[in-house]
Amino acid sequence: VADAPDAELVQRFLAGDAQAFSELVTRHERRVYGLCLRILGNPEDAADATQDTLLSVVRKLEGFRGEAAFTTWLHRVAMNVCYDHLRRAQRRPVLHRVLDEDLPAQEAGPPVPDHADAVADAQVVAAALAKVPEDFRVAVVLADLQDLPYEEIATVLDLPLGTVKSRVHRGRLALARALGLGDIGEPEVSPRASQEQRP
Amino acid sequence: MTHPGPLLTDYVDDTLGPDPRAEVEAHLAACASCRDEVRLARAAKGATGVLSVPQVPAGLADAAIAEARRVAAERAPELAGISSSARRRPDAPRWLAVVAAAAVIALVALVGPKLGQAPRTAAEPASAGANGATYPTATAVEIQHANYTIEQLPAAAQALRESFALAAPVQDGAAAAEAPVAAPSMLSVTPPLHATDRWSVAQLGTATICLSTAFDQPEGSLTRVIQADYQGARAYFGVYLISPGADLPPDELRLDVASVHGCRMLAQSHARL
Numbered sequence: 001v002a003d004a005p006d007a008e009l010v011q012r013f014l015a016g017d018a019q020a021f022s023e024l025v026t027r028h029e030r031r032v033y034g035l036c037l038r039i040l041g042n043p044e045d046a047a048d049a050t051q052d053t054l055l056s057v058v059r060k061l062e063g064f065r066g067e068a069a070f071t072t073w074l075h076r077v078a079m080n081v082c083y084d085h086l087r088r089a090q091r092r093p094v095l096h097r098v099l100d101e102d103l104p105a106q107e108a109g110p111p112v113p114d115h116a117d118a119v120a121d122a123q124v125v126a127a128a129l130a131k132v133p134e135d136f137r138v139a140v141v142l143a144d145l146q147d148l149p150y151e152e153i154a155t156v157l158d159l160p161l162g163t164v165k166s167r168v169h170r171g172r173l174a175l176a177r178a179l180g181l182g183d184i185g186e187p188e189v190s191p192r193a194s195q196e197q198r199p
Numbered sequence: 200m201t202h203p204g205p206l207l208t209d210y211v212d213d214t215l216g217p218d219p220r221a222e223v224e225a226h227l228a229a230c231a232s233c234r235d236e237v238r239l240a241r242a243a244k245g246a247t248g249v250l251s252v253p254q255v256p257a258g259l260a261d262a263a264i265a266e267a268r269r270v271a272a273e274r275a276p277e278l279a280g281i282s283s284s285a286r287r288r289p290d291a292p293r294w295l296a297v298v299a300a301a302a303v304i305a306l307v308a309l310v311g312p313k314l315g316q317a318p319r320t321a322a323e324p325a326s327a328g329a330n331g332a333t334y335p336t337a338t339a340v341e342i343q344h345a346n347y348t349i350e351q352l353p354a355a356a357q358a359l360r361e362s363f364a365l366a367a368p369v370q371d372g373a374a375a376a377e378a379p380v381a382a383p384s385m386l387s388v389t390p391p392l393h394a395t396d397r398w399s400v401a402q403l404g405t406a407t408i409c410l411s412t413a414f415d416q417p418e419g420s421l422t423r424v425i426q427a428d429y430q431g432a433r434a435y436f437g438v439y440l441i442s443p444g445a446d447l448p449p450d451e452l453r454l455d456v457a458s459v460h461g462c463r464m465l466a467q468s469h470a471r472l
Contacts, residue, residue, distance in 0.1 A: 018264070018271035025260045033259065034252035044433070047256050047460050054263035055405050058270060084401065121249045129247070144247040150208075165205035169240055172211070176239035179246055 006070035010061060028071070029186045031146065032078050038141045039082045040089075041130040045115060049085050053078040070157055075148065079138070086134060128178035136171030144166045202226070202233055212241045218447045236326035258461025262405065263414040267400070339398040340406045340435070410437040413457035413464040420449070426459065429466070433459040
């Protein structure tokens with residue numbers, strides 16, 4: 001089971017082999033969680049969304065036709081769940097508590113300088129990413145963190161390839177701005193995709 | 200001047216062939232604003248490299264795997280090795296029963312004076328027994344911004360028991376001795392009995408499976424599902440009605456509390472109706 005391609009595991013599961021699904025989870029759970037974490041911005045919602053995504057996968061797998069790669073399809077399912085969570089969060093005027101688990105785990109004992117710097121950097125970048133408007137953050141996360149090719153992102157988001165590239169570019173510029181790297185080339189980013197300008 | 204558009208993204212990614220690349224570079228030589236964009240986009244792309252995926256919390260896939268087993272068993276019973284005779288009710292630790300005995304009463308306040316009269320948006324009559332009694336069935340998760348703590352529950356239990364004419368939950372001496380002794384006033388009890396903030400039909404499936412996973416195929420009719428915090432952790436509160444026989448009205452209410460993360464059993468209790 002461990003060497004079988006994803007598509008084969010899907011077929012095995014649909015034929016009644018529950019273990020095949022467990023193997024798919026083992027392979028992809030981390031990636032789904034990473035996606036949800038960067039899109040939603042906090043571990044609590046990311047855990048919820050990951051749970052919902054995996055459950056959704058069980059139910060929708062029958063509809064997976066193998067036209068796209070399993071990872072593309074999985075990202076699509078996960079993104080739909082994340083969008084649900086984002087819509088919910090907009091209706092929920094509740095400030096998130098800052099939890100210890102929001103911060104990257106620190107190792108006990110005196111910090112190794114390089115590692116400590118890396119942790120600090122990661123916090124800064126994660127916080128900056130969370131400030132990038134949703135549609136552009138999604139594009140950057142899918143491209144630069146999930147490493148999906150632009151064609152796959154276009155499938156996941158149901159957008160033209162040109163729009164995907166435009167959003168990735170604008171998202172990167174917005175991230176650079178949030179990181180305080182510079183203001184030049186500031187795109188008029190807006191949370192609504194319909195208002196976006198193409199460069 | 201026409202800016203390169205999407206080609207600029209490919210240029211930053213360094214994925215252009217020689218010709219378009221030369222074209223973009225010719226433009227960059229003349230356009231300071233695009234040069235800045237390239238510099239910033241590259242810096243941002245590089246910055247994302249420091250983000251690693253943290254450890255995935257344990258148990259996130261439990262509900263999905265349980266559901267996958269169920270689905271697989273339906274498709275090929277001989278493969279899954281699960282039989283319906285494996286259904287059982289777990290023996291919850293005694294302290295959990297005490298804690299939740301109070302919780303059930305607290306929940307009754309949310310449920311209303313009569314369970315059968317739960318709001319229509321949350322429950323609707325799903326089946327009728329021979330005697331005409333109706334069993335409401337949960338149709339949405341009720342989301343509450345409330346945290347139910349151990350300390351608040353005993354006082355709530357006392358106050359609400361009288362209001363709703365429910366029998367006292369069963370507690371034996373040893374278990375009662377382990378119960379928290381705090382006795383807050385009703386004032387301190389009232390805040391957590393929040394009204395439902397919103398309804399989520401979409402979450403009902405997840406919540407039902409989560410409760411079912413935590414409590415291993417619980418019996419009874421799931422009449423309401425409430426999502427709130429229990430002891431600071433997000434939890435599903437499943438309210439089940441249990442009838443003594445097929446055609447008899449329910450005579451028992453059971454509350455199952457399961458963690459949303461990991462679908463672990465947190466508390467369970469019963470109350471006579």
